[in-house]
Amino acid sequence: MNYTKPYQPPTVTVDAVIFQLTNNVLEVLLVQRSKDPFSGAWALPGGYSAQGETTLEALAVKVSTKAGVDIHKDLKYIEQLYTFDSVARDPRGHAVSVTYMGCGLKIEPTKASETTQFFPVDSLPALAYDHKEIIRYAHERLSAKLTYTNAVYGLLPKQFTLTQLQTAYEAVFGRELDKRNFRKKFLTLDLIRETKEMFRVGAHRPAKLYEFNNQKLESLTRSFD
Amino acid sequence: MNYTKPYQPPTVTVDAVIFQLTNNVLEVLLVQRSKDPFSGAWALPGGYSAQGETTLEALAVKVSTKAGVDIHKDLKYIEQLYTFDSVARDPRGHAVSVTYMGCGLKIEPTKASETTQFFPVDSLPALAYDHKEIIRYAHERLSAKLTYTNAVYGLLPKQFTLTQLQTAYEAVFGRELDKRNFRKKFLTLDLIRETKEMFRVGAHRPAKLYEFNNQKLESLTRSFD
DNA sequence: GCAAAAGTGTTTGGGATACACCCATGC
DNA sequence: GCATGGGTGTATCCCAAACACTTTTGC
Numbered sequence: 001m002n003y004t005k006p007y008q009p010p011t012v013t014v015d016a017v018i019f020q021l022t023n024n025v026l027e028v029l030l031v032q033r034s035k036d037p038f039s040g041a042w043a044l045p046g047g048y049s050a051q052g053e054t055t056l057e058a059l060a061v062k063v064s065t066k067a068g069v070d071i072h073k074d075l076k077y078i079e080q081l082y083t084f085d086s087v088a089r090d091p092r093g094h095a096v097s098v099t100y101m102g103c104g105l106k107i108e109p110t111k112a113s114e115t116t117q118f119f120p121v122d123s124l125p126a127l128a129y130d131h132k133e134i135i136r137y138a139h140e141r142l143s144a145k146l147t148y149t150n151a152v153y154g155l156l157p158k159q160f161t162l163t164q165l166q167t168a169y170e171a172v173f174g175r176e177l178d179k180r181n182f183r184k185k186f187l188t189l190d191l192i193r194e195t196k197e198m199f200r201v202g203a204h205r206p207a208k209l210y211e212f213n214n215q216k217l218e219s220l221t222r223s224f225d
Numbered sequence: 226m227n228y229t230k231p232y233q234p235p236t237v238t239v240d241a242v243i244f245q246l247t248n249n250v251l252e253v254l255l256v257q258r259s260k261d262p263f264s265g266a267w268a269l270p271g272g273y274s275a276q277g278e279t280t281l282e283a284l285a286v287k288v289s290t291k292a293g294v295d296i297h298k299d300l301k302y303i304e305q306l307y308t309f310d311s312v313a314r315d316p317r318g319h320a321v322s323v324t325y326m327g328c329g330l331k332i333e334p335t336k337a338s339e340t341t342q343f344f345p346v347d348s349l350p351a352l353a354y355d356h357k358e359i360i361r362y363a364h365e366r367l368s369a370k371l372t373y374t375n376a377v378y379g380l381l382p383k384q385f386t387l388t389q390l391q392t393a394y395e396a397v398f399g400r401e402l403d404k405r406n407f408r409k410k411f412l413t414l415d416l417i418r419e420t421k422e423m424f425r426v427g428a429h430r431p432a433k434l435y436e437f438n439n440q441k442l443e444s445l446t447r448s449f450d
Numbered sequence: 451g452c453a454a455a456a457g458t459g460t461t462t463g464g465g466a467t468a469c470a471c472c473c474a475t476g477c
Numbered sequence: 478g479c480a481t482g483g484g485t486g487t488a489t490c491c492c493a494a495a496c497a498c499t500t501t502t503g504c
Contacts, residue, residue, distance in 0.1 A: 009237045010276045012321060051235045051319045055310045083308045083323050085280045094276045096237060096323070098308050163456075180458070181494065188492095203503035204455040222492080223448065388483075405485070406467065413465090428476035429481040447465075 010085070011095040014059040015046030015131070017081065017138035018069065020104045020118060021155045024167045027118035028135055029107070030125070031066050034115070037091045038128030042119070044135070045069070046097070055080075055098040068110030071102060076215065077154030078102035081138055089130045097129075101138040103154030122174075143172050147224040150191050153212045161199050161207035162186070169224070189220055235310070236320040239284040240271030240356070242306065242363035243294065245329045245343060246380045249392045252343035253360055254332070255350070256291050259340070262316045263353030267344070269360070270294070271322070280305075280323040293335035296327060301440065302379030303327035306363055314355045322354075326363040328379030347399075368397050372449040375416050378437045386424050386432035387411070394449070414445060 018029040030042040045067040049058035060071050071078060078100055085096040109116045119125060121139055124132065145151040146169060155168045166182050197209040243254040255267040270292040274283035285296050296303060303325055310321040334341045344350060346364055370376040371394060380393045391407050417435040425431040
């Protein structure tokens with residue numbers, strides 16, 4: 001390979017789609033841009049990735065700096081999503097973005113403010129770059145992951161009720177599931193076990209609390225959906 | 226974002242895992258390196274991706290130059306696989322590789338030679354970089370794609386027999402399937418139609434030829450496996 | 451006692467699995 | 478007529494889907 005000019009790589013950036021569930025609504029973490037391009041618009045937390053660091057390392061730094069979220073402590077699950085590379089996606093010049101998708105729970109960005117917030121995936125503000133497409137793709141991926149893996153654990157507390165579990169699925173899938181069939185099926189998958197704790201809240205019957213046998217990603221023997 | 230030093234992006238490369246089926250064996254296209262690093266070892270076709278071109282555009286150029294394969298004409302299916310970015314994967318310096326996975330059929334690299342060949346995925350030569358891992362991952366992805374999409378069309382000619390279809394699955398999955406169950410299931414998926422042609426070869430009953438209704442990727446209503 | 455969510459079973463239909471023999475052809 | 482791969486059916490079991498009422502609690 002001979003280059004007549006010195007080789008000029010594209011800029012490499014990283015972006016994170018961080019989901020969490022709040023009141024049974026799937027939300028995504030965004031930061032508001034204060035500078036051009038897209039000043040005032042909202043964007044996924046992210047930034048440049050430099051030589052000598054992995055994209056995940058770069059992501060950890062950027063997400064911590066820009067949103068006050070520690071991807072290792074605050075997220076229960078993270079995976080690489082896709083690399084977006086269209087030449088026009090950044091008006092300043094060609095930037096290839098390696099994106100990640102992660103799930104957390106009651107994340108409280110230490111930088112929480114009017115410029116760092118979670119938004120419901122179904123009512124996003126105006127977004128910078130191609131971030132709307134990235135979020136759409138991440139949501140699709142998350143939904144797929146819930147159908148064939150135990151990835152829901154990423155969205156739930158350590159102990160949870162079956163109703164919480166079901167509503168997590170419903171929030172991600174965007175549709176309702178049958179309570180009896182859902183419970184029957186999930187319990188036969190052998191992913192969770194009953195605890196001795198009960199969840200008591202409100203004027204109604206308390207619910208058994210369950211926990212996952214395993215907080216690591218595994219494939220289901222029988223898919224959902 | 227203020228950088229005290231000028232921002233130095235990692236090198237960006239692209240690599241292609243190109244599969245085809247030859248005599249019911251799943252093969253992958255490799256080129257032999259003539260220079261260090263890894264001189265003499267085999268590698269996936271690929272190379273640098275520069276500013277101003279998408280990674281797929283870069284891939285088309287590199288695969289054509291190095292292996293004489295036109296990814297648009299010779300491949301029936303291609304998708305982005307994953308971005309490999311460990312700092313040590315290239316001994317010359319940090320290089321992030323955006324990889325693609327594709328399928329073709331009777332590809333004849335115009336550069337076919339002792340340094341551009343297909344190898345069975347189960348008996349690969351010594352590989353440069355992390356290309357062994359990339360191939361493993363691509364194989365896994367292909368296998369997954371066959372279970373929940375119609376992606377097999379990428380490995381088959383326009384018209385094919387049910388036995389060819391089944392052996393394509395078997396070659397990718399690496400295990401045998403029951404003939405009667407396979408046929409019954411595939412025919413009820415409504416993905417293929419009978420043609421009026423027959424495949425006549427050898428001293429035995431001729432086989433009906435089928436074709437896909439649709440040569441575009443779609444999800445199956447019921448997964449395999 | 452009443453409002454609110456938790457918990458629970460049965461029926462039915464469709465698809466997955468297991469399994470072995472006849473058919474059409476070339477030589 | 479025989480060797481070779483093409484083509485076919487049935488029984489069983491498991492699971493998905495549909496569907497409504499009772500239980501436990503706080504007030």
